[in-house]
Amino acid sequence: MPELAEVEVVRRNLQRWWEGRAAHQVCVFDEQLLRQTPPDALTEALTTPLTKAGRRGKYLLCHFATGQVLVLHFRMTGKVICSDVAEPAYARLSWYIEGQGWLVFKDQRRLGRARLLEADEFDAYEPLQKMGPEPEDVTTEDLQNACTDRRLLKTALLDQSIVAGVGNIAVSEIFWRLKLPPRITCGQLDEPDWQRLVEVMPQYFEEIIERSMADEILYLEEGEMEDIFEVYGHEGDDCPRCAGEIKKQKVGGRSSYFCETCQGLSQ
DNA sequence: TAGTCTGTTAGACA
DNA sequence: CTGTCTAACAGACT
Numbered sequence A: 001m002p003e004l005a006e007v008e009v010v011r012r013n014l015q016r017w018w019e020g021r022a023a024h025q026v027c028v029f030d031e032q033l034l035r036q037t038p039p040d041a042l043t044e045a046l047t048t049p050l051t052k053a054g055r056r057g058k059y060l061l062c063h064f065a066t067g068q069v070l071v072l073h074f075r076m077t078g079k080v081i082c083s084d085v086a087e088p089a090y091a092r093l094s095w096y097i098e099g100q101g102w103l104v105f106k107d108q109r110r111l112g113r114a115r116l117l118e119a120d121e122f123d124a125y126e127p128l129q130k131m132g133p134e135p136e137d138v139t140t141e142d143l144q145n146a147c148t149d150r151r152l153l154k155t156a157l158l159d160q161s162i163v164a165g166v167g168n169i170a171v172s173e174i175f176w177r178l179k180l181p182p183r184i185t186c187g188q189l190d191e192p193d194w195q196r197l198v199e200v201m202p203q204y205f206e207e208i209i210e211r212s213m214a215d216e217i218l219y220l221e222e223g224e225m226e227d228i229f230e231v232y233g234h235e236g237d238d239c240p241r242c243a244g245e246i247k248k249q250k251v252g253g254r255s256s257y258f259c260e261t262c263q264g265l266s267q
Numbered sequence B: 001t002a003g004t005c006t007g008t009t010a011g012a013c014a
Numbered sequence C: 001c002t003g004t005c006t007a008a009c010a011g012a013c014t
Helices: A004-018 A039-046 A119-123 A138-148 A153-158 A168-180 A190-224
Strands: A025-028 A050-057 A059-066 A067-075 A078-083 A092-095 A103-105 A113-117 A248-252 A254-259
Touching: A004 A050, A004 A059, A004 A078, A004 A103, A004 A190, A025 A039, A039 A067, A039 A113, A067 A078, A067 A119, A078 A119, A113 A119, A138 A190, A153 A168, A168 A190
Parallel strands: none
Antiparallel strands: A025 A092, A050 A059, A059 A067, A067 A113, A078 A103, A092 A103, A248 A254
16 A cells, blocks of 8 residues: 555565565566566665665665665555565565565556666656655645645645655545645645644654554454554545544545545535 | 546646 | 646456
């Protein structure tokens, strides 16, 4: 489930499983995942130790001592898991870490990408160059400067050049916390609204990261993921806050979930 | 069968 | 140049 929070969970896992160690074996099952990267070059990089697992927005960054960076993007259904077999379902790329297991890039829909960049290529890499500040760093001024009055707030927050890492789920959840109607435009926010927005965004991600980590542990024991969202995917349920009903509506081309009672007028 | 889905980008259009 | 919408990418699920 790749929004910022899920990518951060993978980053923390890779830090534990992989940092300081090199792969002893590499299997490329789906070359489409690699696109511009030759499998041989990837294999060579993976067989040197990982120096750091980083993240920027929804991009996962695997740094090597050579200065090379393996950039992973999971799009809709990609993820990295640790497995005791090399090729579980939907495996696209696997590398073996001694004493840990197979690290597997899984991706049901095959939209995810892995690309190996040289140090200078990484410094100039456009998608990262264009990216806005992380939610924990963004200021009200950043947002107000980047957002025109008539633009939907939802569309603005999903624009990765304004703020990095916000996805469609996060928008619904953050709007619910702020009691904002789904179609509110940037011009309709007052100063305290912007202030609360920059406070709540990082709080939301922090909380979801923690709950996802805890959930993963629970999943290993109980075999079932808990639903950690308040409104997203909850059409028809009662609002956890006011017992109004959760509605679903297309906003900016994609589904928004919101409480019709406590999130202002739904328009 | 048609519509849906956590993301991103290109092209059409206003 | 701005912004919005759609299709496309690719596959599974309802």
